[in-house]
Amino acid sequence: MTAMLEVRNLEKIYTKSRFDRTPTFRLTADFTVEKPGIVGMMGPNGSGKTTLFELITGSNAPTSGEVAVSGRNIHKVRTDQRDRLAIHYHQSYQVRHFRSWKPNVMMEPAGSDYPMLHLFDEPQFNTQDGYIGFMLDFFRRLREEGRLVFLCVHPNERFHLEIVEEICESFVFVNKGSVTSLPDYASLLAHEPARAYLGDLLTECAA
Amino acid sequence: MALFVAENLRKRFGARVVLENISLSIEEGSVHGIMGPNGAGKTTCFHVLTGHHRPDGGRITFDGRDITGKKPHQIARLGVSRSFQIMNLFDDTVVIENVILALKQFRRNGMNLLRDVFSDTKLIDQAIDVLDQVGLAHRAWEKAAELPYGERRALEIAVALAPEPRIVFLDEPTSGLGTEATRALAVLIRKLRARYTIVLIEHDMRFLFDLADRISVIHWGQVIDENTPDELQSNKWVARSALGEVA
Numbered sequence: 052m053t054a055m056l057e058v059r060n061l062e063k064i065y066t067k068s069r070f071d072r073t074p075t076f077r078l079t080a081d082f083t084v085e086k087p088g089i090v091g092m093m094g095p096n097g098s099g100k101t102t103l104f105e106l107i108t109g110s111n112a113p114t115s116g117e118v119a120v121s122g123r124n125i126h127k128v129r130t131d132q133r134d135r136l137a138i139h140y141h142q143s144y145q146v147r148h149f150r151s152w153k154p155n156v157m158m159e160p161a162g163s164d165y166p167m168l169h170l171f172d173e174p175q176f177n178t179q180d181g182y183i184g185f186m187l188d189f190f191r192r193l194r195e196e197g198r199l200v201f202l203c204v205h206p207n208e209r210f211h212l213e214i215v216e217e218i219c220e221s222f223v224f225v226n227k228g229s230v231t232s233l234p235d236y237a238s239l240l241a242h243e244p245a246r247a248y249l250g251d252l253l254t255e256c257a258a
Numbered sequence: 259m260a261l262f263v264a265e266n267l268r269k270r271f272g273a274r275v276v277l278e279n280i281s282l283s284i285e286e287g288s289v290h291g292i293m294g295p296n297g298a299g300k301t302t303c304f305h306v307l308t309g310h311h312r313p314d315g316g317r318i319t320f321d322g323r324d325i326t327g328k329k330p331h332q333i334a335r336l337g338v339s340r341s342f343q344i345m346n347l348f349d350d351t352v353v354i355e356n357v358i359l360a361l362k363q364f365r366r367n368g369m370n371l372l373r374d375v376f377s378d379t380k381l382i383d384q385a386i387d388v389l390d391q392v393g394l395a396h397r398a399w400e401k402a403a404e405l406p407y408g409e410r411r412a413l414e415i416a417v418a419l420a421p422e423p424r425i426v427f428l429d430e431p432t433s434g435l436g437t438e439a440t441r442a443l444a445v446l447i448r449k450l451r452a453r454y455t456i457v458l459i460e461h462d463m464r465f466l467f468d469l470a471d472r473i474s475v476i477h478w479g480q481v482i483d484e485n486t487p488d489e490l491q492s493n494k495w496v497a498r499s500a501l502g503e504v505a
Contacts, residue, residue: 134275140478164315165279171478175295180463182295184495185475189482 053122055199056084056107056168058230061116063102078102080230081116082223087194091215091239092203094225095248100203103225104170107201109133112151121167128159135161137168169193170201178210187218212252224248261286261455262307262338262425267316269306269479276302278479280316284425289451291470291487292459299479300459304429307457308340309333321424339423341414341431349403353394353413356402357385360420385420391453392416392446408439412446425455432462444469467491 058080065076078099084090094100105111107118109125110133118125120136128136130151171190176183190200202219206212215222215236222233226244233239240246246253262284269277276299284290294300305311307318309330318326325333334340348356358364358381376382389395392412397405405413411431418426431447432440440462447456447469460466466473467487475483475490483490490496 131273138275138278178495178498179500180295181493181496181499182475182477183499184493185483185490186477187495188493189477189480 052085054083054085054119055087055121057117057119058082058107059117059119061106061118062114063099063106063111064114076102076228078106078228078230080106082230082232084199084221087197087199088220089190089194089200089202089218091219091222092201092225093206093215093222093239093245093248096205098225099228099230100225101172103230104139104172104201104203107168108137108139108170110139121163123159123162128161129155130158131155132161134166135163136166137170138166139170139172140174141172166198168199168201170203172203173205174202176204176211176214183214187214190218206249206252209252212249259286260284261321262457263317263319264307265317265319267303267306267313267318269302269311269313276479277306277313280306280476280479280481282307282474282481282484284455284457285471286424286455287451288471289447289456289458289469291466291473292457292476293461293463293466293473294476298477300476301429302479303476304340304427304459308338308427334421334423337422337424338427339418339421339425340427341418341429347402347410347413347417349401351402352399353402353405354382354385354389354398356413357388357416357420358382360417361385361388362421365421388416388420389413391419391450406439408435408442411435411439411443415446415450419450419454423454425457426450427457427459429459430461431458432460432465440465 061080063078064074066072067075080103092100102111106113109128112126123136125133125136174186190202193200204211204215206215219236221235222239224231224233224239224242224245231242233242240253260283264280264282267277267280280303292300292303302311306313309328309332312327317324320336320338323336325336361381361384363384364381386395386398389398392415394409394412394416397409402413415428431443435443444465450456458466458470470487472484472486473490474481
């Protein structure tokens with residue numbers, strides 16, 4: 052069976068400028084998600100989460116490596132159809148724009164009407180309005196419909212951890228440009244950089 | 259039977275997907291609520307359902323007829339009416355004239371009647387009947403601009419009812435209303451439900467949970483949940499929120 056998402060030897064290097072090629076940031080990732088499901092993504096600010104999302108949805112081109120969504124190399128799909136395979140729900144309207152030099156007619160059609168991969172970038176979780184419940188039901192429905200959900204959360208309140216514990220089956224932790232995939236909530240809590248990142252929230256949970 | 263059905267509607271503005279996948283089924287004689295956070299696509303959804311925007315994909319049927327891609331006036335003529343988030347009234351005229359201009363009979367006769375609308379007792383009677391439905395008959399001859407805000411909203415609903423629609427779409431009818439006016443509006447909608455199928459886009463969740471038979475929750479341009487208010491409120495996260503205290 053084709054994996055839902057394959058990130059193979061992916062690397063993105065940002066340099067100081069076009070002339071000064073001194074690297075300023077380097078992101079590497081290599082992981083696979085076989086089946087439909089809900090994956091939690093966490094990591095400190097500036098660790099490369101958004102860049103990883105952009106590389107997975109094909110809005111940003113990798114320096115090397117490949118991303119296959121449902122077996123399709125996303126960077127070979129027409130730019131105007133990439134969101135039919137993998138869609139990035141941005142946290143705000145500030146969407147970074149990238150250029151692609153290859154004309155769309157030379158690229159492949161998406162071959163899908165409704166995205167296979169849904170990336171939610173820090174959705175607004177607010178205990179007051181009740182939307183959390185509807186959002187979580189929606190993530191579950193996407194999974195049942197054979198979709199892969201990525202949920203990027205920046206936990207700063209205890210209930211944020213409750214949410215990820217309830218809904219996420221596995222995790223991806225991004226730290227200083229390196230991506231670690233973790234099979235469940237327990238292994239997230241055992242992962243040292245994740246412990247450092249979550250800090251006080253963990254002691255509050257234990258209390 | 260469902261009176262109004264939307265299937266897999268999609269709408270894009272340039273690179274931005276505004277409606278990803280909207281499906282709705284609205285039963286005849288029901289009050290159907292649409293709620294969602296800011297920027298979820300509620301108003302665009304209304305525009306698409308009433309023909310003000312053409313969807314890029316999907317299908318809309320009204321009373322079994324495919325109305326996808328039809329113009330707003332064609333859809334309106336079939337019996338679909340709507341209000342707008344921003345009030346659309348003729349302020350310089352009297353209340354009743356706002357209603358007369360929207361009457362089917364008036365529209366059929368064309369604009370040449372404009373000179374003597376007030377001498378046509380049939381039109382006046384019809385308009386008074388519509389105003390009576392929203393409790394404004396006693397204000398018929400006052401200037402529209404002089405009505406208090408809550409009554410202006412009622413007048414706007416009267417304008418939507420004037421063409422004798424079968425289904426009325428109301429876009430955020432409580433916006434700008436105080437507690438008292440909101441309560442009065444709830445009473446009005448409860449009264450109208452016997453006669454019309456009503457679709458409400460609302461921000462005020464208490465209002466919606468109190469009135470709607472079913473609610474579609476829209477977020478990210480999609481229907482993320484759809485159920486009766488009771489079922490929606492039984493969700494454990496909803497029960498934990500301010501909404502859980504509504505019932």
